[in-house]
Amino acid sequence: MFIIRVAIDVPVDTLFDYLVPEIGLQDIGVRVRVPFGKKAVTGVVMEIIPYSSGSRIPSIKLKPAIELFRDIAPLPEPLLNLFRFCNTYYHHPIGQVVMNGLPGRLREGKPFVKNSPAGLQYRLTDAGRKADVSSIPVRRIVKRRLLARLGEGAPLCREEIKQSSVRALPALNEFLALGWVEEEIISPPILPIYPTNDLHGPNGAKRTAAVADAAIPALTGEQQCAFDAIAAQTDRFKPWLLHGITGSGKTEVYLRLISLLLRQGRQTLVLVPEINLTPQLEAIFRSRFPAARLISLHSGLNASARAAGWVQAQQGNAEIVLGTRLAVFTPMPGLGMVIVDEEQDTSFKQQEGLRYSARDVAIFRAKQAGIPIILGSATPSLESYYNSLTGRYSRLRLTSRAVSNAVPPVVRCIDARTVKIVEGLSEPLIAALEKRLAVGEQSLVFLNRRGYAPVLWCGACGWIAPCHRCSSRLVVHLREGKLCCHHCGHEERFPNACPECGNQDLAPYGHGTQRIETALERRLPNARIMRIDRDSIRRKNAWQHMLKDIQEQRIDILVGTQILAKGHDFPNLSLVAILNSDASLFSTDFRASERAFAQLMQVGGRAGRANIPGEVLVQTEFPAHPLYEALKKQDYDSLAQVLLAERKNAGFPPFVHQALLRAEAQRIDIALDYLARAAAILNPSRQVNVFDPVPAQMTRLRGMERAYLLIQSSSRGKLQEFLAAWRVKLAELPGRKVRWSLDVDPVEF
Ligand code: ADP
Numbered sequence: 001m002f003i004i005r006v007a008i009d010v011p012v013d014t015l016f017d018y019l020v021p022e023i024g025l026q027d028i029g030v031r032v033r034v035p036f037g038k039k040a041v042t043g044v045v046m047e048i049i050p051y052s053s054g055s056r057i058p059s060i061k062l063k064p065a066i067e068l069f070r071d072i073a074p075l076p077e078p079l080l081n082l083f084r085f086c087n088t089y090y091h092h093p094i095g096q097v098v099m100n101g102l103p104g105r106l107r108e109g110k111p112f113v114k115n116s117p118a119g120l121q122y123r124l125t126d127a128g129r130k131a132d133v134s135s136i137p138v139r140r141i142v143k144r145r146l147l148a149r150l151g152e153g154a155p156l157c158r159e160e161i162k163q164s165s166v167r168a169l170p171a172l173n174e175f176l177a178l179g180w181v182e183e184e185i186i187s188p189p190i191l192p193i194y195p196t197n198d199l200h201g202p203n204g205a206k207r208t209a210a211v212a213d214a215a216i217p218a219l220t221g222e223q224q225c226a227f228d229a230i231a232a233q234t235d236r237f238k239p240w241l242l243h244g245i246t247g248s249g250k251t252e253v254y255l256r257l258i259s260l261l262l263r264q265g266r267q268t269l270v271l272v273p274e275i276n277l278t279p280q281l282e283a284i285f286r287s288r289f290p291a292a293r294l295i296s297l298h299s300g301l302n303a304s305a306r307a308a309g310w311v312q313a314q315q316g317n318a319e320i321v322l323g324t325r326l327a328v329f330t331p332m333p334g335l336g337m338v339i340v341d342e343e344q345d346t347s348f349k350q351q352e353g354l355r356y357s358a359r360d361v362a363i364f365r366a367k368q369a370g371i372p373i374i375l376g377s378a379t380p381s382l383e384s385y386y387n388s389l390t391g392r393y394s395r396l397r398l399t400s401r402a403v404s405n406a407v408p409p410v411v412r413c414i415d416a417r418t419v420k421i422v423e424g425l426s427e428p429l430i431a432a433l434e435k436r437l438a439v440g441e442q443s444l445v446f447l448n449r450r451g452y453a454p455v456l457w458c459g460a461c462g463w464i465a466p467c468h469r470c471s472s473r474l475v476v477h478l479r480e481g482k483l484c485c486h487h488c489g490h491e492e493r494f495p496n497a498c499p500e501c502g503n504q505d506l507a508p509y510g511h512g513t514q515r516i517e518t519a520l521e522r523r524l525p526n527a528r529i530m531r532i533d534r535d536s537i538r539r540k541n542a543w544q545h546m547l548k549d550i551q552e553q554r555i556d557i558l559v560g561t562q563i564l565a566k567g568h569d570f571p572n573l574s575l576v577a578i579l580n581s582d583a584s585l586f587s588t589d590f591r592a593s594e595r596a597f598a599q600l601m602q603v604g605g606r607a608g609r610a611n612i613p614g615e616v617l618v619q620t621e622f623p624a625h626p627l628y629e630a631l632k633k634q635d636y637d638s639l640a641q642v643l644l645a646e647r648k649n650a651g652f653p654p655f656v657h658q659a660l661l662r663a664e665a666q667r668i669d670i671a672l673d674y675l676a677r678a679a680a681i682l683n684p685s686r687q688v689n690v691f692d693p694v695p696a697q698m699t700r701l702r703g704m705e706r707a708y709l710l711i712q713s714s715s716r717g718k719l720q721e722f723l724a725a726w727r728v729k730l731a732e733l734p735g736r737k738v739r740w741s742l743d744v745d746p747v748e749f
């Protein structure tokens with residue numbers, strides 16, 4: 001008999017022991033079904049010990065495990081170690097770390113692979129590749145389209161094909177009958193683990209060789225330097241900060257590195273922020289590496305596709321894994337490099353459950369695997385920048401735009417105090433838009449606020465429509481005739497009158513994208529205007545169509561939020577107008593300036609990317625603010641120096657390390673009381689500062705009231721020691737009406 005120690009998704013930081021009659025060490029990492037209370041749950045075998053070594057549980061109480069799932073290879077040791085790292089670094093229960101790191105399908109109470117149709121995938125045979133599309137009648141659109149998609153090189157799984165059209169499966173069967181397509185099982189029940197130098201899987205096809213040469217530009221001098229530096233040291237852990245202005249061609253550097261890794265037969269993990277960037281990057285990667293297997297993992301995928309991709313990566317069958325933060329937990333036996341694009345982006349930090357930073361976990365992962373990691377950004381986080389100053393990271397600079405003749409945009413402020421402003425738009429701004437319109441160039445009006453107006457206001461008594469579940473105001477969505485909370489999703493109808501004084505004359509106050517869109521339509525009736533924000537791209541595929549309209553010049557003016565800020569390349573866009581950016585200048589959040597600057601640089605970077613010089617206009621009441629001064633000079637470094645000096649004086653990260661104990665309850669006093677009691681059981685330490693409990697910035701959220709206790713230290717090690725000891729005591733502290741969690745390296749307060 002053996003005892004297995006199992007990670008289970010429960011909020012207790014321990015493994016649970018079960019008996020199994022027969023098992024070997026190779027079963028560490030296998031999923032297992034075990035009884036838990038009155039239920040059966042799925043967990044992962046983390047440790048195996050002979051029965052004689054004894055369990056912490058007396059033997060008569062030990063229950064036998066129900067079933068081991070050996071349908072896919074066990075989770076590999078490096079992944080288990082990554083989970084163990086998250087468990088100790090983030091002080092989050094091991095079972096929850098492990099189970100939430102797995103795709104949903106692998107958490108279910110049944111094997112993932114049972115030769116179900118979902119486990120099959122299809123690719124073109126040689127005959128299929130040579131097949132003549134014109135032999136298919138023109139009206140058989142589905143059949144033609146399927147052949148074209150398969151022709152792109154990547155295998156398609158049955159689910160994907162099925163979803164594309166009701167006639168797709170019959171078409172597929174015809175191809176199978178013709179011998180144009182071959183079928184593969186995605187995850188055979190017993191998986192061979194391919195050595196890292198043979199990632200080509202059972203078919204043995206040399207897929208990586210075919211790299212399309214045609215569209216590859218010669219690297220600029222700076223790109224070449226960056227590439228050479230990294231390429232010279234691919235066999236050891238080394239964090240690189242690739243600091244390149246927008247348009248400097250960071251993506252091209254990634255592509256060259258990936259190509260190098262493909263030639264070495266190793267896998268690359270590419271992490272991108274959580275916004276509609278993955279499809280674009282995926283398209284770029286696929287066209288550059290048509291024969292490589294690329295798996296894309298993001299929240300838009302259905303559960304089967306995600307699990308299938310994950311299993312492929314684990315088998316070493318995916319040479320490139322491209323994904324958002326959750327992809328950092330993808331097992332990759334031949335991992336040779338990690339790339340984190342837009343490393344400063346806060347969406348790499350998970351804000352619930354295991355509050356991990358995918359960037360930081362990726363660094364641990366690279367260290368563990370002994371491989372380089374590249375953090376790319378035009379405006380690095382101050383943490384990473386500081387690390388490059390101290391020499392922990394090596395910084396590589398790209399200071400000019402990659403496309404010849406393209407120059408960084410000229411940035412100017414419009415002093416909103418001295419010009420006439422109608423409906424949120426100043427005269428100089430309208431004039432600048434008109435100028436672009438006249439020469440047929442595109443403009444972007446950026447404001448980070450969707451909806452029609454941020455508040456609904458009663459002029460008679462000053463009432464403002466609140467969200468009753470959050471400490472926030474309801475946003476006016478005029479088109480939908482609704483008031484919406486952007487924090488909890490609550491919606492309600494427009495009130496007929498003020499609930500306080502009965503006044504019927506309620507007015508939207510301030511400007512959101514819908515209102516600016518309407519104002520622009522009035523002011524520039526000849527312009528073709530398109531609004532791009534989370535509301536307008538909600539419909540499936542809407543975004544794809546809109547991008548096409550922009551690229552094919554059917555749009556003159558874009559009005560949009562941060563969705564537009566990142567990564568998009570609009571060659572004909574020459575003007576970016578920024579509205580409403582002043583709010584972040586005086587925020588209480590010490591990271592607000594850093595974020596605002598990053599965002600403005602990013603959105604400004606959309607202007608003038610190809611051969612048209614770009615212009616950025618900031619409509620502001622504070623044209624002399626240092627942040628705008630830095631923006632005008634496109635000078636990240638001096639602003640970063642100023643902000644770092646401020647942080648040093650004030651004792652903020654990266655000069656100290658922080659953690660929060662967060663608590664939420666029905667009422668704020670319950671949460672605060674819990675935190676006060678939590679503070680009282682602390683072992684005082686001279687190297688760790690504990691602050692008083694305070695309400696969170698957003699005190700009410702979704703009907704719960706929230707508070708936190710800040711703990712900080714100049715020594716990461718001391719902070720960690722302290723948290724480890726404290727967590728044990730916290731587990732015993734009564735607090736039944738409170739939900740608490742630890743947040744290490746918090747980015748939100
Ligand atoms: P970044 O990610 O740094 O903002 P991109 O990688 O998107 O920049 O590159 C900006 C543009 O420059 C893209 O259109 C890209 O195709 C082009 N580009 C990149 N490298 C080169 C190069 N060496 N020569 C010519 N064009 C390049």
Ligand code: ZN
Binds near residue numbers: 501502503
């Ligand atoms: Zn009123």
Ligand code: ZN
Binds near residue numbers: 472485489490
């Ligand atoms: Zn709300």
